Amino acid sequence: METINIIDAGKHVDEEVVIGAWLTNKRSSGKIAFLQLRDGTAYFQGVVVKAKVGDEIFELAKELKQESSIKITGTIHEDARSHFGYEIEVSAIELIGDSDEYPITPKEHGTEFLMDNRHLYLRHQKPFAIMKIRNEIIRATYEFFNQEGFTKLDAPILTGSAPEGTTELFETDYFGQPAFLSQTGQLYAEAGAMAYGKVFTFGPTFRAEKSKTRRHLTEFWMIEPEMAWTTQEESLEVQERYIAFLVQNVIDHNAYELKLLDRDIETLRKYTQLPFPRVSYDDAVKLLQENDFDIEWGVDFGSPEETFLANHFDKPVFILNYPKAIKAFYMKRHPLRDDVVISADLLAPEGYGEIIGGSERDTDYDYLKARIEEQGLSLDEYEWYLDLRKYGSVPHSGFGLGLERAVTWITGIEHIREAIPFPRTINRLRP
Numbered sequence: 264m265e266t267i268n269i270i271d272a273g274k275h276v277d278e279e280v281v282i283g284a285w286l287t288n289k290r291s292s293g294k295i296a297f298l299q300l301r302d303g304t305a306y307f308q309g310v311v312v313k314a315k316v317g318d319e320i321f322e323l324a325k326e327l328k329q330e331s332s333i334k335i336t337g338t339i340h341e342d343a344r345s346h347f348g349y350e351i352e353v354s355a356i357e358l359i360g361d362s363d364e365y366p367i368t369p370k371e372h373g374t375e376f377l378m379d380n381r382h383l384y385l386r387h388q389k390p391f392a393i394m395k396i397r398n399e400i401i402r403a404t405y406e407f408f409n410q411e412g413f414t415k416l417d418a419p420i421l422t423g424s425a426p427e428g429t430t431e432l433f434e435t436d437y438f439g440q441p442a443f444l445s446q447t448g449q450l451y452a453e454a455g456a457m458a459y460g461k462v463f464t465f466g467p468t469f470r471a472e473k474s475k476t477r478r479h480l481t482e483f484w485m486i487e488p489e490m491a492w493t494t495q496e497e498s499l500e501v502q503e504r505y506i507a508f509l510v511q512n513v514i515d516h517n518a519y520e521l522k523l524l525d526r527d528i529e530t531l532r533k534y535t536q537l538p539f540p541r542v543s544y545d546d547a548v549k550l551l552q553e554n555d556f557d558i559e560w561g562v563d564f565g566s567p568e569e570t571f572l573a574n575h576f577d578k579p580v581f582i583l584n585y586p587k588a589i590k591a592f593y594m595k596r597h598p599l600r601d602d603v604v605i606s607a608d609l610l611a612p613e614g615y616g617e618i619i620g621g622s623e624r625d626t627d628y629d630y631l632k633a634r635i636e637e638q639g640l641s642l643d644e645y646e647w648y649l650d651l652r653k654y655g656s657v658p659h660s661g662f663g664l665g666l667e668r669a670v671t672w673i674t675g676i677e678h679i680r681e682a683i684p685f686p687r688t689i690n691r692l693r694p
Contacts, residue, residue, distance in 0.1 A: 264336070270304035270519075272349040275339045282335045282351065283359070284309075285386070286327050288369050296324040298353070300335065305519065306388060308342065308350040309335055316354060323356050329368070330386070332360040346522045381685055382694045392520035393681055396513055397670045403512040404486055407505055408463050413488060416455035416462040418448030424644035431471040433481075444469035449661060450593075450648050452489035453624060456659050457651055463488040473689055476566065477678040478616055480667060482687035489661035495595075495605045495623040498660035499541070499581055502609060502619055505664070506579060507535040513673055526675040533578055534612075540580045544603065547572055547582050563589045569616040579618075581607045592634035594622040607662075615672035621662025628652040 266281040267274075287306065288299040298309035313321040327333065336355035342348060367383055377384045384390055408415070421435070421442045433444040448464030455462035464487045472479060490498060510531050513521070521528055542550070551558050551568055558568060564582070573580055584603040587596070594604035606622035625631055628649060635645050642649075670682035680686035685694060 268304040269300065269302045269307050269347075272305075272307065272339045272347075272351070276341060276349070277338065279336065279338050279354070280351075282337075284333060284335055286329060286331050286333060286362075287387070288329065289324070289327060291325050296321065298324060298327070298335075300351075301386065301391075305347055306391075306523075307347045308345065309337065309353045310350055311353045311356075315352075320353075320356055323358065324353070327356075327358070328362045329365040330362040331358060332362075333358055347519065378680065378686070378691060379694075385684060388523050389676075390681065392517075392523040393670065393674050393676060394684060395520045396517050396674050397666070397682065399513055399516050400509050400666065400670060400673065403509050404465065404505075406512075407508045408488065411461070411501065413461045413463045414455070414459045416448075416452055416459070416464050418445065418451035418464045418466060418487075420445050420467065424450075424641065431473075433469050433471050446470060447485060447663060448487050449489065449663060452487050452661060453593075453648070453651055453659065456489040456491040456661070457655070457657075460492070461488070461490045475689065478566065478668065478671075480679055480683065480686055480688060483668075483679075483683065484666040485663050486666060487661065487663040489659065491657050491659045493660045494658060495607065495621075495660050498621055498623070498662060499607060500538075502581075502607075502621065502662055503537050503539045503579070506539075506609070506619075506669075507537055509669065510534045510673060521674075524674055524676070526673075530613075531673065536578070539578060539609070540576045541583055541607075542572070542576075542580060543583050544585050550575065561586050561588065566614075566616055569610050570614040573610040573612040573616070574614070576612070578612055580610050580612075582610060583607045590622070592638055592640070593624050593631065595625040596630070611668075611672040613672065613675070615668065618668045618672060619662050619664045621660065623658065623660040626652055626656045626658065628656075 264279055264281055269282060282302060284300040284302045286298055287301050290297050294313045296311040298311060300307060300309050311321060311324040334357040335351060335353055337351040337353040339349055339351055342350040366380055421437060422445050423442060435442050445468055447468055448466060452462055452464045466484065467482055468485045469482050471481060514528055514531055548558060548560050551571065554571065556568060572582065584597060585606050587602055587604045590604050590606055594606050597603045597605055604622060608617045609619035610616060611618045631652060632649060635642060667679050667682040671679045680688060
Protein backbone atom coordinates (compact mmCIF):
# COMPACT_ATOMS: atom_id res chain seq x y z
CA MET A 264 0.00 0.00 0.00
CA GLU A 265 1.41 3.39 -1.03
CA THR A 266 2.44 5.99 1.53
CA ILE A 267 1.57 9.50 0.29
CA ASN A 268 1.58 13.12 1.36
CA ILE A 269 -1.73 14.89 1.94
CA ILE A 270 -0.96 17.38 -0.85
CA ASP A 271 -1.03 14.48 -3.34
CA ALA A 272 -4.44 13.18 -2.24
CA GLY A 273 -6.05 14.27 -5.51
CA LYS A 274 -3.90 11.79 -7.41
CA HIS A 275 -5.26 8.87 -5.33
CA VAL A 276 -9.04 9.30 -5.27
CA ASP A 277 -10.79 6.05 -4.34
CA GLU A 278 -7.43 4.43 -3.53
CA GLU A 279 -6.36 3.03 -0.16
CA VAL A 280 -3.22 4.78 1.12
CA VAL A 281 -1.10 5.36 4.22
CA ILE A 282 -0.38 8.88 5.53
CA GLY A 283 1.86 9.96 8.40
CA ALA A 284 0.21 12.93 10.10
CA TRP A 285 -0.36 14.96 13.24
CA LEU A 286 -3.76 15.57 14.77
CA THR A 287 -4.67 19.27 14.90
CA ASN A 288 -8.25 18.96 16.14
CA LYS A 289 -11.10 16.45 16.43
CA ARG A 290 -14.80 16.11 17.13
CA SER A 291 -16.92 13.02 17.51
CA SER A 292 -20.39 11.69 18.13
CA GLY A 293 -21.41 8.25 19.24
CA LYS A 294 -20.90 6.74 15.80
CA ILE A 295 -18.45 8.91 13.85
CA ALA A 296 -15.24 10.87 14.56
CA PHE A 297 -13.73 13.65 12.45
CA LEU A 298 -9.95 14.05 12.71
CA GLN A 299 -8.30 17.23 11.40
CA LEU A 300 -4.92 16.13 10.09
CA ARG A 301 -1.74 17.77 8.83
CA ASP A 302 1.54 16.40 7.50
CA GLY A 303 3.53 19.51 6.59
CA THR A 304 2.21 19.62 3.01
CA ALA A 305 -1.50 20.36 3.62
CA TYR A 306 -4.42 19.92 5.99
CA PHE A 307 -7.44 17.70 5.53
CA GLN A 308 -10.04 15.65 7.37
CA GLY A 309 -10.05 12.00 8.36
CA VAL A 310 -13.46 10.41 8.86
CA VAL A 311 -13.68 7.45 11.28
CA VAL A 312 -16.96 5.49 11.17
CA LYS A 313 -17.42 3.18 14.17
CA ALA A 314 -19.46 0.63 12.25
CA LYS A 315 -16.63 0.22 9.70
CA VAL A 316 -13.52 0.25 11.94
CA GLY A 317 -14.74 -1.44 15.11
CA ASP A 318 -14.66 -0.40 18.76
CA GLU A 319 -10.86 -0.45 19.28
CA ILE A 320 -9.90 1.91 16.46
CA PHE A 321 -12.89 4.15 17.12
CA GLU A 322 -12.00 4.50 20.80
CA LEU A 323 -8.37 5.30 19.85
CA ALA A 324 -9.63 8.01 17.50
CA LYS A 325 -11.73 9.54 20.28
CA GLU A 326 -8.86 9.47 22.79
CA LEU A 327 -6.16 10.99 20.55
CA LYS A 328 -4.67 14.21 21.93
CA GLN A 329 -3.99 17.30 19.87
CA GLU A 330 -0.61 17.04 18.06
CA SER A 331 -0.31 13.28 18.54
CA SER A 332 1.54 11.77 15.59
CA ILE A 333 -0.25 8.89 13.87
CA LYS A 334 -0.16 6.71 10.79
CA ILE A 335 -3.52 6.67 9.06
CA THR A 336 -4.65 4.00 6.63
CA GLY A 337 -7.72 4.76 4.55
CA THR A 338 -9.36 5.60 1.24
CA ILE A 339 -9.20 9.07 -0.35
CA HIS A 340 -12.50 10.70 -1.36
CA GLU A 341 -13.39 14.07 -2.85
CA ASP A 342 -14.73 16.63 -0.36
CA ALA A 343 -16.12 19.72 -2.07
CA ARG A 344 -16.93 21.40 1.27
CA SER A 345 -13.29 21.93 2.27
CA HIS A 346 -10.61 24.33 1.07
CA PHE A 347 -8.50 21.33 0.17
CA GLY A 348 -11.10 19.33 -1.72
CA TYR A 349 -10.35 15.83 -0.38
CA GLU A 350 -10.66 13.75 2.79
CA ILE A 351 -9.69 10.26 3.91
CA GLU A 352 -12.09 7.56 5.12
CA VAL A 353 -10.04 5.95 7.87
CA SER A 354 -9.75 2.16 8.19
CA ALA A 355 -6.81 1.94 10.64
CA ILE A 356 -4.86 4.20 13.01
CA GLU A 357 -1.42 3.59 14.50
CA LEU A 358 -0.30 5.90 17.32
CA ILE A 359 3.36 6.85 16.72
CA GLY A 360 3.98 9.59 19.28
CA ASP A 361 1.59 10.63 22.05
CA SER A 362 1.32 14.33 22.91
CA ASP A 363 1.37 16.14 26.23
CA GLU A 364 -1.30 18.75 26.87
CA TYR A 365 -0.72 21.02 23.88
CA PRO A 366 -0.65 24.72 24.83
CA ILE A 367 -2.12 26.15 21.59
CA THR A 368 -5.73 25.01 21.57
CA PRO A 369 -8.31 25.78 18.85
CA LYS A 370 -9.54 28.76 20.91
CA GLU A 371 -8.29 32.32 20.36
CA HIS A 372 -4.86 33.23 21.78
CA GLY A 373 -3.11 36.58 22.13
CA THR A 374 -0.23 37.63 19.89
CA GLU A 375 2.43 37.52 22.61
CA PHE A 376 1.37 34.02 23.64
CA LEU A 377 1.59 32.81 20.05
CA MET A 378 5.01 34.44 19.61
CA ASP A 379 6.25 32.92 22.88
CA ASN A 380 5.19 29.57 21.44
CA ARG A 381 6.33 30.30 17.88
CA HIS A 382 8.22 26.98 17.75
CA LEU A 383 4.83 25.27 18.05
CA TYR A 384 2.63 27.85 16.34
CA LEU A 385 4.48 27.24 13.05
CA ARG A 386 2.42 24.04 12.81
CA HIS A 387 -0.86 25.92 12.47
CA GLN A 388 -2.67 26.88 9.28
CA LYS A 389 -1.93 30.61 9.08
CA PRO A 390 1.86 30.42 9.62
CA PHE A 391 1.94 27.27 7.49
CA ALA A 392 0.40 29.13 4.54
CA ILE A 393 2.64 32.19 5.02
CA MET A 394 5.86 30.13 5.19
CA LYS A 395 4.88 28.12 2.09
CA ILE A 396 4.37 31.38 0.18
CA ARG A 397 7.65 32.75 1.56
CA ASN A 398 9.34 29.61 0.29
CA GLU A 399 7.84 30.11 -3.17
CA ILE A 400 9.02 33.73 -3.27
CA ILE A 401 12.54 32.54 -2.44
CA ARG A 402 12.38 29.79 -5.10
CA ALA A 403 11.04 32.21 -7.71
CA THR A 404 13.74 34.75 -6.81
CA TYR A 405 16.49 32.33 -7.75
CA GLU A 406 14.65 31.35 -10.93
CA PHE A 407 14.15 34.98 -11.99
CA PHE A 408 17.74 36.08 -11.50
CA ASN A 409 19.12 32.93 -13.07
CA GLN A 410 16.94 33.56 -16.12
CA GLU A 411 18.14 37.17 -16.25
CA GLY A 412 21.81 36.14 -16.24
CA PHE A 413 22.75 37.14 -12.67
CA THR A 414 25.42 35.47 -10.55
CA LYS A 415 24.65 34.84 -6.87
CA LEU A 416 27.21 36.60 -4.67
CA ASP A 417 27.42 35.93 -0.92
CA ALA A 418 28.19 39.12 1.01
CA PRO A 419 29.71 38.93 4.51
CA ILE A 420 27.49 39.31 7.55
CA LEU A 421 30.28 40.75 9.72
CA THR A 422 31.54 44.09 8.42
CA GLY A 423 33.78 46.92 9.56
CA SER A 424 31.58 49.73 8.25
CA ALA A 425 28.03 51.06 8.03
CA PRO A 426 26.93 51.22 4.38
CA GLU A 427 23.80 53.24 5.15
CA GLY A 428 25.63 55.71 7.34
CA THR A 429 23.51 55.07 10.42
CA THR A 430 24.70 54.68 13.98
CA GLU A 431 21.94 52.14 14.69
CA LEU A 432 24.15 49.08 14.33
CA PHE A 433 24.61 45.85 16.22
CA GLU A 434 28.25 45.97 17.31
CA THR A 435 30.37 43.02 18.36
CA ASP A 436 33.99 42.45 19.32
CA TYR A 437 35.98 40.95 16.46
CA PHE A 438 39.25 39.79 18.04
CA GLY A 439 39.83 43.14 19.70
CA GLN A 440 38.39 45.43 17.03
CA PRO A 441 34.80 46.60 16.52
CA ALA A 442 32.67 44.84 13.90
CA PHE A 443 29.03 45.21 12.95
CA LEU A 444 26.26 42.93 11.77
CA SER A 445 25.60 43.82 8.17
CA GLN A 446 22.89 46.30 7.24
CA THR A 447 23.10 45.44 3.55
CA GLY A 448 25.10 43.44 1.04
CA GLN A 449 25.02 46.26 -1.49
CA LEU A 450 28.58 47.59 -1.35
CA TYR A 451 29.93 44.07 -1.79
CA ALA A 452 27.45 43.52 -4.61
CA GLU A 453 28.93 46.57 -6.35
CA ALA A 454 32.34 44.91 -6.19
CA GLY A 455 30.75 41.77 -7.61
CA ALA A 456 29.09 43.67 -10.44
CA MET A 457 32.47 45.03 -11.52
CA ALA A 458 33.70 41.41 -11.70
CA TYR A 459 30.68 39.53 -13.10
CA GLY A 460 28.40 42.15 -14.67
CA LYS A 461 25.14 41.29 -12.91
CA VAL A 462 25.00 39.83 -9.40
CA PHE A 463 22.56 39.50 -6.54
CA THR A 464 23.08 38.95 -2.84
CA PHE A 465 20.49 37.26 -0.66
CA GLY A 466 21.06 37.06 3.06
CA PRO A 467 20.18 38.23 6.56
CA THR A 468 20.59 41.90 7.43
CA PHE A 469 20.31 43.71 10.74
CA ARG A 470 19.06 47.14 11.83
CA ALA A 471 19.18 48.24 15.46
CA GLU A 472 16.26 50.60 14.98
CA LYS A 473 14.10 51.11 18.03
CA SER A 474 10.95 50.80 15.96
CA LYS A 475 7.72 49.09 16.95
CA THR A 476 5.82 49.50 13.68
CA ARG A 477 4.19 46.64 11.80
CA ARG A 478 6.77 47.09 9.02
CA HIS A 479 10.03 46.68 10.97
CA LEU A 480 12.16 43.78 12.18
CA THR A 481 15.66 43.97 13.62
CA GLU A 482 16.73 40.88 11.63
CA PHE A 483 15.38 40.37 8.12
CA TRP A 484 16.39 39.05 4.71
CA MET A 485 17.32 41.19 1.71
CA ILE A 486 17.56 40.43 -2.00
CA GLU A 487 19.99 42.96 -3.50
CA PRO A 488 20.78 42.86 -7.24
CA GLU A 489 23.53 45.05 -8.70
CA MET A 490 24.03 45.61 -12.43
CA ALA A 491 27.03 47.03 -14.29
CA TRP A 492 26.44 49.06 -17.46
CA THR A 493 22.87 49.72 -16.27
CA THR A 494 20.94 52.98 -15.93
CA GLN A 495 18.30 53.63 -13.31
CA GLU A 496 15.51 53.35 -15.88
CA GLU A 497 16.78 49.93 -16.94
CA SER A 498 16.94 48.93 -13.27
CA LEU A 499 13.31 49.99 -12.75
CA GLU A 500 12.29 47.69 -15.60
CA VAL A 501 14.09 44.78 -13.90
CA GLN A 502 12.39 45.64 -10.61
CA GLU A 503 8.86 45.62 -11.98
CA ARG A 504 9.47 42.42 -13.96
CA TYR A 505 10.80 40.81 -10.79
CA ILE A 506 7.78 41.84 -8.68
CA ALA A 507 5.32 40.69 -11.35
CA PHE A 508 7.22 37.39 -11.61
CA LEU A 509 7.03 36.81 -7.86
CA VAL A 510 3.32 37.56 -7.67
CA GLN A 511 2.51 35.39 -10.70
CA ASN A 512 4.44 32.44 -9.30
CA VAL A 513 2.61 32.69 -5.97
CA ILE A 514 -0.70 32.73 -7.88
CA ASP A 515 0.40 29.73 -9.94
CA HIS A 516 1.87 27.62 -7.13
CA ASN A 517 0.14 28.68 -3.90
CA ALA A 518 -3.57 28.76 -4.66
CA TYR A 519 -4.27 26.49 -1.68
CA GLU A 520 -2.26 28.63 0.75
CA LEU A 521 -3.85 31.83 -0.57
CA LYS A 522 -7.26 30.27 0.14
CA LEU A 523 -6.22 29.45 3.69
CA LEU A 524 -5.33 33.12 4.15
CA ASP A 525 -8.46 34.39 2.35
CA ARG A 526 -6.16 36.35 0.02
CA ASP A 527 -8.03 37.44 -3.10
CA ILE A 528 -6.20 36.18 -6.20
CA GLU A 529 -7.87 38.71 -8.50
CA THR A 530 -6.43 41.52 -6.39
CA LEU A 531 -2.97 40.00 -6.80
CA ARG A 532 -3.41 39.67 -10.57
CA LYS A 533 -3.52 43.47 -10.85
CA TYR A 534 0.06 43.56 -9.60
CA THR A 535 1.33 41.51 -12.54
CA GLN A 536 0.24 44.16 -15.07
CA LEU A 537 3.18 46.27 -16.24
CA PRO A 538 4.46 48.92 -16.29
CA PHE A 539 4.05 50.29 -12.78
CA PRO A 540 3.35 54.04 -12.43
CA ARG A 541 6.33 56.35 -11.97
CA VAL A 542 5.93 59.58 -10.00
CA SER A 543 8.63 62.07 -9.05
CA TYR A 544 9.19 62.89 -5.39
CA ASP A 545 8.31 66.50 -6.28
CA ASP A 546 4.92 65.49 -7.73
CA ALA A 547 4.28 63.07 -4.87
CA VAL A 548 4.72 65.91 -2.35
CA LYS A 549 2.32 68.09 -4.36
CA LEU A 550 -0.23 65.28 -4.53
CA LEU A 551 -0.01 64.78 -0.78
CA GLN A 552 -0.35 68.50 -0.09
CA GLU A 553 -3.40 68.69 -2.38
CA ASN A 554 -4.95 65.94 -0.27
CA ASP A 555 -4.44 67.71 3.06
CA PHE A 556 -1.21 66.06 4.19
CA ASP A 557 0.95 68.33 6.34
CA ILE A 558 4.24 67.66 4.56
CA GLU A 559 7.04 69.82 3.22
CA TRP A 560 9.53 69.11 0.45
CA GLY A 561 12.68 67.49 1.78
CA VAL A 562 11.30 65.05 4.33
CA ASP A 563 10.96 61.30 3.92
CA PHE A 564 7.52 59.77 3.65
CA GLY A 565 6.01 57.94 6.58
CA SER A 566 3.46 55.17 6.60
CA PRO A 567 0.38 57.39 6.05
CA GLU A 568 1.96 59.13 3.06
CA GLU A 569 3.20 55.88 1.47
CA THR A 570 -0.21 54.26 1.98
CA PHE A 571 -2.02 57.14 0.33
CA LEU A 572 0.32 57.27 -2.66
CA ALA A 573 0.16 53.54 -3.41
CA ASN A 574 -3.60 53.37 -2.92
CA HIS A 575 -4.05 56.40 -5.17
CA PHE A 576 -2.65 54.35 -8.07
CA ASP A 577 -4.12 51.01 -6.89
CA LYS A 578 -0.92 49.16 -7.80
CA PRO A 579 2.77 49.32 -6.93
CA VAL A 580 4.18 52.77 -7.72
CA PHE A 581 7.75 54.06 -8.10
CA ILE A 582 8.56 57.35 -6.36
CA LEU A 583 11.56 58.80 -8.19
CA ASN A 584 14.45 61.09 -7.29
CA TYR A 585 14.38 61.72 -3.56
CA PRO A 586 16.20 64.63 -1.88
CA LYS A 587 19.93 64.01 -1.57
CA ALA A 588 19.90 64.97 2.10
CA ILE A 589 17.74 61.97 3.11
CA LYS A 590 19.44 59.32 0.97
CA ALA A 591 22.67 57.32 1.19
CA PHE A 592 26.04 58.77 0.14
CA TYR A 593 26.54 56.46 -2.86
CA MET A 594 23.47 57.53 -4.87
CA LYS A 595 24.16 59.31 -8.15
CA ARG A 596 23.55 63.03 -8.41
CA HIS A 597 20.81 64.19 -10.73
CA PRO A 598 22.40 65.70 -13.87
CA LEU A 599 20.20 68.81 -13.75
CA ARG A 600 19.74 69.36 -10.01
CA ASP A 601 22.03 69.28 -7.01
CA ASP A 602 19.28 68.69 -4.45
CA VAL A 603 18.04 65.25 -5.58
CA VAL A 604 19.59 61.89 -6.41
CA ILE A 605 18.70 59.32 -9.08
CA SER A 606 16.80 56.96 -6.82
CA ALA A 607 13.45 55.24 -6.48
CA ASP A 608 11.36 53.52 -3.85
CA LEU A 609 8.66 51.06 -4.88
CA LEU A 610 5.57 51.41 -2.70
CA ALA A 611 3.16 48.49 -2.43
CA PRO A 612 -0.60 49.12 -2.35
CA GLU A 613 -3.07 48.16 0.39
CA GLY A 614 -1.07 49.99 3.04
CA TYR A 615 2.14 47.95 2.87
CA GLY A 616 4.53 50.78 2.01
CA GLU A 617 8.06 50.57 0.67
CA ILE A 618 9.17 47.11 -0.45
CA ILE A 619 12.09 48.13 -2.71
CA GLY A 620 14.67 50.89 -2.49
CA GLY A 621 17.20 51.47 -5.26
CA SER A 622 19.30 53.93 -7.19
CA GLU A 623 21.92 54.50 -9.80
CA ARG A 624 25.31 54.65 -8.06
CA ASP A 625 27.64 57.59 -8.36
CA THR A 626 30.95 56.80 -10.08
CA ASP A 627 32.96 59.93 -9.22
CA TYR A 628 35.79 59.08 -6.80
CA ASP A 629 36.24 62.60 -5.41
CA TYR A 630 32.52 63.17 -4.95
CA LEU A 631 32.03 59.91 -3.08
CA LYS A 632 35.06 60.56 -0.91
CA ALA A 633 33.63 63.98 0.01
CA ARG A 634 30.21 62.49 0.76
CA ILE A 635 31.76 59.88 3.05
CA GLU A 636 33.59 62.61 4.94
CA GLU A 637 30.44 64.79 5.11
CA GLN A 638 28.55 61.96 6.81
CA GLY A 639 31.30 61.42 9.36
CA LEU A 640 32.21 57.96 8.10
CA SER A 641 35.67 56.46 8.23
CA LEU A 642 37.62 56.76 4.98
CA ASP A 643 39.77 53.83 6.05
CA GLU A 644 36.72 51.58 6.20
CA TYR A 645 35.56 52.67 2.73
CA GLU A 646 38.93 52.67 0.97
CA TRP A 647 38.16 49.33 -0.68
CA TYR A 648 34.79 50.66 -1.88
CA LEU A 649 36.38 53.80 -3.35
CA ASP A 650 38.83 51.53 -5.19
CA LEU A 651 35.91 50.42 -7.35
CA ARG A 652 35.88 53.93 -8.86
CA LYS A 653 39.62 53.90 -9.59
CA TYR A 654 39.89 50.81 -11.77
CA GLY A 655 37.54 50.93 -14.75
CA SER A 656 34.37 52.24 -13.15
CA VAL A 657 31.18 52.07 -15.22
CA PRO A 658 27.59 53.28 -14.80
CA HIS A 659 25.77 50.82 -12.55
CA SER A 660 22.51 50.53 -10.66
CA GLY A 661 20.89 48.29 -8.11
CA PHE A 662 18.14 47.84 -5.59
CA GLY A 663 17.15 45.98 -2.46
CA LEU A 664 13.93 44.10 -1.77
CA GLY A 665 13.02 43.28 1.82
CA LEU A 666 11.82 39.68 1.71
CA GLU A 667 9.56 39.92 4.75
CA ARG A 668 7.91 43.11 3.51
CA ALA A 669 7.20 41.40 0.19
CA VAL A 670 5.80 38.34 1.98
CA THR A 671 3.62 40.54 4.20
CA TRP A 672 2.17 42.35 1.19
CA ILE A 673 1.64 39.35 -1.09
CA THR A 674 0.01 37.28 1.66
CA GLY A 675 -2.10 40.21 2.87
CA ILE A 676 -1.21 39.74 6.54
CA GLU A 677 -1.23 42.51 9.12
CA HIS A 678 2.24 42.44 10.68
CA ILE A 679 5.73 41.73 9.39
CA ARG A 680 6.56 39.51 12.40
CA GLU A 681 4.35 36.84 10.81
CA ALA A 682 6.44 36.80 7.62
CA ILE A 683 9.56 35.17 9.12
CA PRO A 684 9.76 31.85 10.98
CA PHE A 685 11.28 33.27 14.19
CA PRO A 686 10.89 37.07 14.32
CA ARG A 687 13.43 39.34 15.99
CA THR A 688 12.05 42.66 17.19
CA ILE A 689 13.24 45.14 19.81
CA ASN A 690 11.47 43.13 22.53
CA ARG A 691 11.85 39.58 21.21
CA LEU A 692 14.97 37.41 21.12
CA ARG A 693 13.30 34.06 21.88
CA PRO A 694 12.44 31.41 20.87
